[in-house]
Amino acid sequence: ATKPTQTQIQFFESNEKRGACANDAASPQDAANHPKTLAQKLCEALKADVAPETMPTLSGPALKDNPIVRRTIRNCLPKFDSADDPQSGAEGQKISEWISSKFGHDANAFKASFEEDLAADTTPTRDRVKQEKKKITSMTTAQAANLALSQMEGIRIKRDLEAAEKMKNISETVYNKKSEECKGEKDETKCSSKDGCEYKDGECKVKATTAATGTDGKATNTTVSNSFVIHKAPLLLAFLIL
Structure with a gap:
């Protein structure tokens, strides 16, 4: 060869x-x-001359139409969860207006309310044995960001599970109490007039929806506040993508 x-x-x-x-x-x-x-x-x-990348002006009006920022806000904030397309339509407009108002009206306002807050803010992360808090601005690598975001997701999941368990216990308590109130009634009319009871299969029983409500008939609020995770995650994500 x-x-x-x-x-x-x-x-x-x-x-x-x-x-x-x-x-x-x-x-x-x-x-x-x-x-x-x-x-x-x-x-x-x-x-060839290579033009260096310049840092874009960061402010609410400058970022409100950025597709990455819009998707990040849509994915992280429950109030925008119903938006199918964060780039268009009425929901997209709401996201745009939220970004414009929350990220500051100009570069100085953005720096004061966003960058300076980030410089002092910390977030939970876990690399080794124990959870620790680190400054968001120190997370300059994909690995560091993934560790922080996964830890915050773990916190959110734990809170959701605790809320679900609390709801289950409340439902069982309400059901047992209502069951005692309903089962002794033999008259169909009187049974149906009792709050949370219904006459079914020849017996006075608890309505299926009662177990998910409180004794006053209103939905029991067992939501655990996720404000920590809800606010930290978008802040960290926005910091990384900008």
Whole structure:
């Protein structure tokens, strides 16, 4: 088999930094000239001026139409959970208005109410054995962000499970109490007039919906506040994407 050979090709006419290219861009595009054509393209790429990325102006009006910010807010805040498309429609407009009002009316307001708060704020994270709190601004890697977000998600799940267990216990207590009130009644009319009771299958029984309500007939509030997680997660996510 024929061994490949190496041919040295000069990119620049001289050793001057980013000087003129040594090869003519108008060379015939055939196999023999392919190495020189490639060298010409690489030379032009090395000479090209790369415009540095500039930090965008951060404020509510500047970020209100940013699709990443809109999706982050929609996904993290329960009040916008029903928005199918955060980019359009009435729900998208509400998200846009919320961002515009909450992130500050200009760059100075954004810095005062957002960046400075972040500089002093901490969030729970867990890398090794125990949970600890770290400054949000110290989480500059994907791994650090994932650890913090997963820990906050764990806190949320734990609270949801505790709320569900509390609801279950309340439901059982309400059901047992109502069951005692209903089962002694033999008259169908009197049974039906009792709050939380219904006459069914020849017996006075607890209505199926009663177990999920309090003794006053109103839905029992067992929601555990997730304000910590609800506010921290969007703040951290917004910090990372900006």
